[in-house]
Amino acid sequence: MSDSHDTSAGDIPEPVRITDLDLADLSASVRRLIDQSQEQARVLDNLTAEPPTIPLPGPDFSGFGTGPGPAPGGEPLFIMAMEGQAYEAELDALTDWVDDLLLPVYGREITSSAPWCPWWDQHPEAVARLHGLWLAWQQHIDPEAGPSGPSTWHRDHLDHTMAQLRAPSGPFAACTTNPSRPAHRLLHGPKPTTDPVPTPGHALAA
Template sequence: MSTPADPGQAEPQFILYLDGEAYEEELRLLATWVHALLLPVYAREVTSAEPWCPRWWEHQEAIARLHGLWLAWQELTDPAAGPSGPALWHRDHLGAVMHELRSPSGPFAGCKQGSHRPKAVPVVEAF
């Protein structure tokens, strides 16, 4: 993906706006970033108070939050962001996203270490 500092490339699109092959490719790139950088550096032990799903990519909320975090990473770790860019990413993005994802009531609430359970979506009645 390009960053806004790369004038010859299109602006990155939020993953939930993509479909088909474009979505699958973006998800593959996101998974590479999550597994190569985010989890090895920032993941903490999985507990009932801080769950993590081994199949996080099956949770739309996790995909959306992690993709936003990754887009911010790309922007704020680019040299054009200046030397304080990474500190801003840590302060403004990382903690909030990880807190929401790993909350006991977050998208992984029904998942246990080593197992996945799809999220029960609230029932919406027609009006």
């Protein structure tokens, strides 16, 4: 007859005895596993979280995508067709764009051959040209303009506008030509005539 315990007969095996040293080792192993699991959970959380926004050097363009623009109901888009409060609101938005983005990025140095006027908003031609440039900016930075949108804006709008505004004979010709000596003066253009058109062979009287 075998001396081994027959568990099928209901015999209870003797309990496994763990020494205090083995229990301490087991507890330490469990704690390490828990710590590793928590660390893995933190890593997974960091990997699945949205990456933080890293500020890029240079001016912030985020606020210059759009401006007040046309109001619903067919209001005019071009600033020279506006008046009153609509004109003032559009000019304020344009000024923010010129002062905070255009001049810091594209202003270049003021010289006798490239004048500028700190009071450009009092020059109607400058307001008109800069507003047109701003409208084109809004169109060409739109995602629908495609990757070449900004390049097209530089080539077709920025370069021509700045060349006209800052030409020696442009609207700022009598304004600041030295950054240490700000100046402003409006140059009057030709006055509209109310005289009749001369017939061929006859000159207007002096």
